[in-house]
Amino acid sequence: MLDIAPGEKRKRTAIQDLYGGSRQGGIAPSRKSPNVLLFSNPGRGHQVGYFDGWGTDGCYHYTGEGQTGDQTMTRGNSAILHHVQEGRALHLFDSVARGVVAYMGEFALATDTPWYYRDAPDAEGETRSVIMFRIKPTGAVVKLGEDLAFTPRDEDVVEDVEIEKHQTERMLVNSKVQEREAERREAPLVSAYRDHLQQQGHTVTRKKIIPAGEVRALYTDLFDTTDQVLVEAKGSVTREAVRMAIGQLYDYRRYITPTPALAVLLPARPQQDLIDLCNGSGARVIWPDGTGFQLG
Structure with missing residues (x-):
């Protein structure tokens, strides 16, 4: 658990001074605390095929890491997939200004269909396959960011x-x-x-x-x-x-x-x-x- 209230805004650097994790990229597994910090920035993310957002299924759909080529279940993506087994919590932040993020709350990977693939452009404009994680709130959250244009369904x-x-x-x-x-x-x-x-x-x-x-x-x-x-x-x-x-x-x-x-x-x-x-x-x-x- 983080000592930050959902909806509270802080500088990303200040958060990571306390809880660790890489200061670059959207997925920041920490060696300093039992957490994986997730940062969503739809404004910039759309340029490289990152389309994060809230689905009608109650989950936040979070794009995996990797800006060129097909994404693979390695590094930060693996950290999200195995966060429960590794004893880590997922904490989601939304970018609200340059260097400033708002805390949305604690999440956990959905047990039913935890992730799926979708086509999206990469940093060079080429179509590739990206990983979309379905993460569910574990408690009180503040819904920030965007809604998905379409939430994947179980049927055609x-x-x-x-x-x-x-x-x-x-x-x-x-x-x-x-x-x-x-x-x-x-x-x-x-x-x-x-x-x-x-x-x-x-x-x-x-x-x-x-x-x-x-x-x-x-x-x-x-x-x-x-x-x-x-x-x-x-x-x-x-x-x-x-x-x-x-x-x-x-x-x-x-x-x-x-x-x-x-x-x-x-x-x-x-x-x-x-x-x-x-x-x-x-x-x-x-x-x-x-x-x-x-x-x-």
């Missing part, structure tokens, strides 16, 4: 959303110019095929999927409810684009009941080898032909 979430809310998973290409061009071509392609289906009397939506235990939503491009066809669009007919579309379709299909048919929507007819690749994977290929759409 699958919803129909409007196609106009166009969000996509970015295609990995060799340059930003290619990426922008592919995205620019994809949106009108999706709109044109939606209009084509609706003119035939079909009901068309898209699926928003949040897998159990995750916070990031997946969005399909089109879902033909009438014929139960899941469609993934790409703004390029390159092999990389087609392979990514097939992978996304297989990922999305797992969450949709009944199991839908699959189709890849492209801006032009691809080479026959890629049509064969799609067909061999159980997906048809769709492309515009000037007056409508062809199916291969």
